[in-house]
Amino acid sequence: MTDQSTSNVKKSSPALILLAWIVVSIPAAWGVYNTALNAMKLFTQTSTTLSGQPVK
Amino acid sequence: MALLSFLDREHSVAPPGYSRWLVPPAALAIHLAIGQVYAFSVFKIPLTQLVGITKPVAGSDWTQPQVAWIFSLAIVMLGLSAATFGKWLETAGPRKAMFAAAVCFSAGFFVSTLGVHFHQLWIIYLGYGVIGGIGLGLGYISPVSTLIKWFPDRPGLSTGLAIMGFGGGAMIGSPLAVKLMAHFHTPTHVGVGRTFVVMGALYFIFMMFGVFTVRVPREGWKPEGWTAPAKSSAMITAHNVDVNTAFRTPQFWLLWVVLCMNVTAGIGIIEQASPMIQDLFKGAVKPVAAAGFVGLLSLFNMGGRFFWASVSDFIGRKATYFIFFALGAVLYYLLPQTGGDHLNNVRLFVTITCVLLSMYGGGFATIPAYLRDMFGTHNVSAIHGRLLTAWSTAGVLGPLLVNKIRESQLANGVDKAGVYQTVLQIMAGLLLVGFVANLLVRPVSEKYWLAEKTSAPGGSPAPSLNKVPAQ
Numbered sequence: 327m328t329d330q331s332t333s334n335v336k337k338s339s340p341a342l343i344l345l346a347w348i349v350v351s352i353p354a355a356w357g358v359y360n361t362a363l364n365a366m367k368l369f370t371q372t373s374t375t376l377s378g379q380p381v382k
Numbered sequence: 383m384a385l386l387s388f389l390d391r392e393h394s395v396a397p398p399g400y401s402r403w404l405v406p407p408a409a410l411a412i413h414l415a416i417g418q419v420y421a422f423s424v425f426k427i428p429l430t431q432l433v434g435i436t437k438p439v440a441g442s443d444w445t446q447p448q449v450a451w452i453f454s455l456a457i458v459m460l461g462l463s464a465a466t467f468g469k470w471l472e473t474a475g476p477r478k479a480m481f482a483a484a485v486c487f488s489a490g491f492f493v494s495t496l497g498v499h500f501h502q503l504w505i506i507y508l509g510y511g512v513i514g515g516i517g518l519g520l521g522y523i524s525p526v527s528t529l530i531k532w533f534p535d536r537p538g539l540s541t542g543l544a545i546m547g548f549g550g551g552a553m554i555g556s557p558l559a560v561k562l563m564a565h566f567h568t569p570t571h572v573g574v575g576r577t578f579v580v581m582g583a584l585y586f587i588f589m590m591f592g593v594f595t596v597r598v599p600r601e602g603w604k605p606e607g608w609t610a611p612a613k614s615s616a617m618i619t620a621h622n623v624d625v626n627t628a629f630r631t632p633q634f635w636l637l638w639v640v641l642c643m644n645v646t647a648g649i650g651i652i653e654q655a656s657p658m659i660q661d662l663f664k665g666a667v668k669p670v671a672a673a674g675f676v677g678l679l680s681l682f683n684m685g686g687r688f689f690w691a692s693v694s695d696f697i698g699r700k701a702t703y704f705i706f707f708a709l710g711a712v713l714y715y716l717l718p719q720t721g722g723d724h725l726n727n728v729r730l731f732v733t734i735t736c737v738l739l740s741m742y743g744g745g746f747a748t749i750p751a752y753l754r755d756m757f758g759t760h761n762v763s764a765i766h767g768r769l770l771t772a773w774s775t776a777g778v779l780g781p782l783l784v785n786k787i788r789e790s791q792l793a794n795g796v797d798k799a800g801v802y803q804t805v806l807q808i809m810a811g812l813l814l815v816g817f818v819a820n821l822l823v824r825p826v827s828e829k830y831w832l833a834e835k836t837s838a839p840g841g842s843p844a845p846s847l848n849k850v851p852a853q
Contacts, residue, residue, distance in 0.1 A: 338401035346407040349591055350547075354414060357553030361681055367674030368667075368732070 389593075391475025396597035402532040402605065404595055409525030409544035411592030412480055415585045416487055416521040417551015419460075422453045422510075424559045428572040432501055435572060444503055452511050454777075456490075459515025461774030464523045468767025469625055471520070472760075476528040476596050483521030484589035490514020491582030498575035521589070522548065522770070526750045527763040531599050534759075535608050537751040538699075542691025545747040549684035555581075617700055617823075621831040622758030628765045633756050633826050636819045640703055641749055642772035642779070643816030647710065648742025649780030650809040651735055654788075654802070655679055661798040662721035663728050675732065682736040683743040690744025691751065699752035700820060706741045707817035713738055714810035718803040746773075756826055783808070 387393060429449045433442040471479040493509030496502075525544050533540035562580055566573030604610070610620075628634050651658075656672040667675070694702040713734050718724070720731040749769065754762045784805055791801040 335399035336397075337399040338404060343401050343403050346404050346595060350407045350410040350414060353554050353588070354410070354547070354550050357414075357550055357555075357557065358681065358684075360557040361553045361677045364677035365674045365681060368671045368678055369674070371668055371671040371674065 389475075389478040389481050391473070391478070391598060394475055394477040394597050395600050396603070398600075400597055402599075405525070405529060405532050405597065406540060406543045408480075408592040408595035409529055410547040411588055411595070412483060412521045412525060413544050413547030414551045414554060415589050416483070416518050417548040418555030418581070418585065419453070419456055419514075419518055420549075420552035421555035421559060422456070424556050424563075425574060426450070428563060428574045429498075429506075431572055432498060432574070435570065448503060452506055455507055455511030456515040456518060457777050458774055459512055460518040460522060461771045463516040463519030464767035464770040465519075466767075467516075467520055468523055468764030469761070471524060471763050471767070472527070472625075475598060476524050477593055479520050479524035480589065480593045480596060483517045483524055484586050484593060486513050486517030487521060487589065488517075488582040488586035490517060491578045491585070495575045495578040495582075498578065519767070519770070523763045523767045525592075525596065526766050527759060527761075528596065528598055530750065530754050530759050530762055533605075534610065535605055536692075536695050537754050538691040538693075538695040538748060539688075541750040542688045542747040545691070545750070546684055546687040546743075548746075549680070549687050549743055553680060553684070558584075615698065616825050617698060618755045619758055619826060621826075621828075622760035623756075623765075623826055623830050624832055625761040625764035625768065627830050627832075628757045628761065628826075629768060631826055631830055633823055634765070634769070636823050637749065637752060637756070638769055638772045639819040640752075640816050640823075641745060641769060642776045643812045643819070644703075644706055644710075644742065644745035645773055645776035646780040646783065647714065647809040647812050647816075648739065648745070649776060650714075650784050650805060651738055651742075652679070652683075653781050653784050654805070655735070658802055659728075659731065662718070662731065662802060663726070664722055666722070666728060675735075678732070679735060679739045682739045686740025686743035687747035689740065691747035694748045694751060699748055699755055700823060702744070702748050703752070703820045704817065706745055707813045707820060710738060710741050711810040711813040711817065714806045714813065717806050718799070721799055721802070723799055756823070758832075760832065 426446060426449050429452075430438045430443050430446055432444070433439045438445075467479070490510045490513045493513055494506045495509075497505030497507075497509055526541055529540040529544060530537045559577055559581065562577040563573040566576040623631070655676050656669070659667045659675050660669065660672050690702060690706075717731065717734050717738075720727050720734065750762065750766050753765050753769065757765050787805050787808060788801050791804055792798075796804070
């Protein structure tokens, strides 16, 4: 049995699916954003080695 | 209770036309919530200052080692409850299990608030550690078999998405707790108690979204336009194995070793990431940058869960773990060479550790699909639950191993950079053990299969209750 085989069925609305993904994406994106901000400190507060130059 | 019958498996069967793409957000709602456990460290210092407020008062305030037991207890309970309730979950269905997880996880916060209020640590052990830990275990395994049944064509991708949520949960839980504690902080309170109440309520509401959204596929459902491959790989079974039988197969224990070695090696880096980068690149990496490095690792840990589990759908689970163990062993071995005494290249060090952490996360996310390939979909959540004892073991073994080796080397006069070399080489050795275990994984013998009647959801045959007699 597939969804295709059943005619006249009410399919889940794409808006509902989008809404469900937004509900979980907003807190996840907020968390990733905060972590990425923190991770940026590695690139901004490390001496020149990250740009390929050896530390003396 | 008519109201609670809504939670029953038969009431959560998807109506025709229900989109399977609603199930991953339901699973993510649970995993993003319970992943908060990895952010518990943000409570460590405030919990040691409940009396002193600005600094711990010796004799009155709790010590950090005492507080650290809360997290350890929660992780041990995660493994135990996943192993114990996995079989129940298979019959009760994901909705009831998710609801129970939400109740336990939130109750853990509420009970812990009492512990803060009365300044009784045992109440927090009971609350967040035991009750909350049961919620963790139930929540972790609850969406796994449902996702596999909805996505028989992409089991790695679907379970990888959910387990990625567990990795991402700490990224939400940590800033949320920090902001709430700052908001509730007063000259007489550190704000932990009220933060626990708000987090318990918020997580309950968020997890209920998953409870209301999740559905199980109806009998015989399969994705539109998809047909089960007529001749599949020998490493992907079309049969089912009962959880109690699976427990007796060599495949279960080989996969147990695979998971345990992968996690232990990953913990070897996570445990010492911040001091390691500072010690290997003395003067070049300051503590603030090292904290950024830890943040970067958690992003790769999370991303690796989705990436590697999805890749495993194309190259196979066994090949994916071969990459983890072979590439991982080489990278662990080479990592100390990037340090200040050798190549002196922070960029290379960061790149290697990010790849290693992506494979650590990938190991967690790919294992449910590997279990499904070996044992079928029938009891996959229950089997996964029992396999998670490997995680609990690694959670104790990893830090113990790292700290013991470190202490012994330092006592023998080895410098800090040299200590890391020994630790990382031992981690490389552990990955080789995992490599051999993965190499030995073969299809499960026919004598362990359940007797089959008809075709079950996801193209996998439904087992009858009568097992084929062993031997």
